Amino acid sequence: MKIMITGACGHIGSYIFENIHKAKKVKNVSLIDNLSSKRYSSLFNIKKNKKIKFDFFNIDLSKKNSLKNFKKYDVVIHCASYTNAEDSFSIKKEMFRNNLNCMKNIIKYCKKNKSNLIHLSSTSVYGKKAKIVAENDKHLLKPQSPYAEIKIKEENLLNQNKKNLSYISFRLGTITGVSKGIRFHTAVNKFCLSAATNGYITIYKTAYNQYRPYLSLRDAFKIFLFCIEKKVFNNQIYNALSGNFTVKQILSKIKKNKKKIKIKFINSPIMNKLSYFVDTSKIKNLGLRLNSNIEYDIKQTLNLFKTIR
Ligand SMILES: NC(=O)c1ccc[n+]([C@@H]2O[C@H](COP(=O)([O-])OP(=O)(O)OC[C@H]3O[C@@H](n4cnc5c(N)ncnc54)[C@H](O)[C@@H]3O)[C@@H](O)[C@H]2O)c1
Structure with a gap:
C-alpha cells in the first residue's frame, strides 16, 4: 500500500509518519511539505524500517500542477495547511x-487517481452557544476565525466533489x-511551553470555565489507522476528540506536573465567548472509541523541558 x-x-x-509502520501492508510512504513551518527536525533520523520506504518531496501544494508527476497513492492524509487560528x-x-x-489540488489529484482521502477539519467550525454540538447541526456552525471559515x-x-471522490473528514x-x-500555537501546548519556561500562561478571560474539545495525538493516529485498515471512506464528517475540558481543568492537569505556574488573563481577538460540548456519538457508531488520557500528553510535553529548573 x-x-x-x-x-x-x-x-x-510527523506523528503519523513516525507511527505509520503500525499499519499493515504499508510499503511506500511519501512525505510532502514545503517547509513553510520550518520543522526541519521532523526529518531528522527517521527510524529505518525494513518494510517501509520513505521519500520526501519539498513541494508547495498550493501551486497548480504540483502533483502532476505523482502516480496513484492508495491513501492521501492531507495535513498541509497554515494552521495558526489567531x-x-x-x-x-x-x-x-x-x-x-492546497485543498483543490488534493481533491483534483484524488479524483484523477482514485485515491482515498483523509481530510482534517477542526471543531473550531462550531461557535454558537449550545449545550452540545453535533456534525449535522448546521445552524451551530459559526466560525470565529478566518482559519475556521476556511x-x-x-x-x-x-x-461538492463527492460524486467521484472517496473521502472522510x-x-x-x-x-x-x-x-x-x-x-x-494551540492551547494546551502553548500553556505547557509557558509553564515549563517559567513564563506567564495567558488565558482568554472569557474562556476559563468554557468547555472545548481536545484530541490526543494517540487517538488521532488511531482514527487514521482505522480508516486505512478498514477502508472507511464514506464521504462523511466526524467530530474527533478524546474529551471536552475547561481551561480551568487543563490548568489543573498542568499543575499536577508543574507545581508553580503563573497565569495572566487577557482579551482575545477570537471573541468566542460561548461554551460548547462536542458530541462524539457519530464516531462511536463507526466503532471508534477515543479515550487516550490527555494528562499523559501534558506530562510528556512538560517532560521535554524537564532539565530546566
Ligand atoms: N494541531 C491542532 O490542534 C489541529 C486541530 C484541528 C485541526 N487541525 C488540522 O490538522 C492539519 C494538520 O495540523 P498540524 O497541527 O499538523 O499543523 P502544522 O502547522 O504543524 O503542519 C502543517 C504543515 O503543512 C505544511 N504546509 C503548509 N502549507 C503548505 C503548502 N502549500 N504545501 C506543502 N506543505 C504546506 C507546513 O510546512 C507544515 O509543516 C491542519 O489541516 C490543521 O488545520 C490541527
Whole structure:
C-alpha cells in the first residue's frame, strides 16, 4: 500500500509518519511539505524500517500542477495547511489562498487517481452557544476565525466533489501530545511551553470555565489507522476528540506536573465567548472509541523541558 502524507513535517503529519509502520501492508510512504513551518527536525533520523520506504518531496501544494508527476497513492492524509487560528486574522488573504488551493489540488489529484482521502477539519467550525454540538447541526456552525471559515469551505469543496471522490473528514479537537514536529500555537501546548519556561500562561478571560474539545495525538493516529485498515471512506464528517475540558481543568492537569505556574488573563481577538460540548456519538457508531488520557500528553510535553529548573 502507498500512502501520501501532506504537511508531513507538521505536528500531526510527523506523528503519523513516525507511527505509520503500525499499519499493515504499508510499503511506500511519501512525505510532502514545503517547509513553510520550518520543522526541519521532523526529518531528522527517521527510524529505518525494513518494510517501509520513505521519500520526501519539498513541494508547495498550493501551486497548480504540483502533483502532476505523482502516480496513484492508495491513501492521501492531507495535513498541509497554515494552521495558526489567531494569526489568521492578519494573514487572512494568504491563508485562504494557500489552504484552499492546497485543498483543490488534493481533491483534483484524488479524483484523477482514485485515491482515498483523509481530510482534517477542526471543531473550531462550531461557535454558537449550545449545550452540545453535533456534525449535522448546521445552524451551530459559526466560525470565529478566518482559519475556521476556511475549514468550512474545505468541507463544502469535498461535498461538492463527492460524486467521484472517496473521502472522510474529521473535525479534530485541539491536539495534545508530543511529535517530532510539535508546534506550540494551540492551547494546551502553548500553556505547557509557558509553564515549563517559567513564563506567564495567558488565558482568554472569557474562556476559563468554557468547555472545548481536545484530541490526543494517540487517538488521532488511531482514527487514521482505522480508516486505512478498514477502508472507511464514506464521504462523511466526524467530530474527533478524546474529551471536552475547561481551561480551568487543563490548568489543573498542568499543575499536577508543574507545581508553580503563573497565569495572566487577557482579551482575545477570537471573541468566542460561548461554551460548547462536542458530541462524539457519530464516531462511536463507526466503532471508534477515543479515550487516550490527555494528562499523559501534558506530562510528556512538560517532560521535554524537564532539565530546566
Ligand atoms: N494541531 C491542532 O490542534 C489541529 C486541530 C484541528 C485541526 N487541525 C488540522 O490538522 C492539519 C494538520 O495540523 P498540524 O497541527 O499538523 O499543523 P502544522 O502547522 O504543524 O503542519 C502543517 C504543515 O503543512 C505544511 N504546509 C503548509 N502549507 C503548505 C503548502 N502549500 N504545501 C506543502 N506543505 C504546506 C507546513 O510546512 C507544515 O509543516 C491542519 O489541516 C490543521 O488545520 C490541527
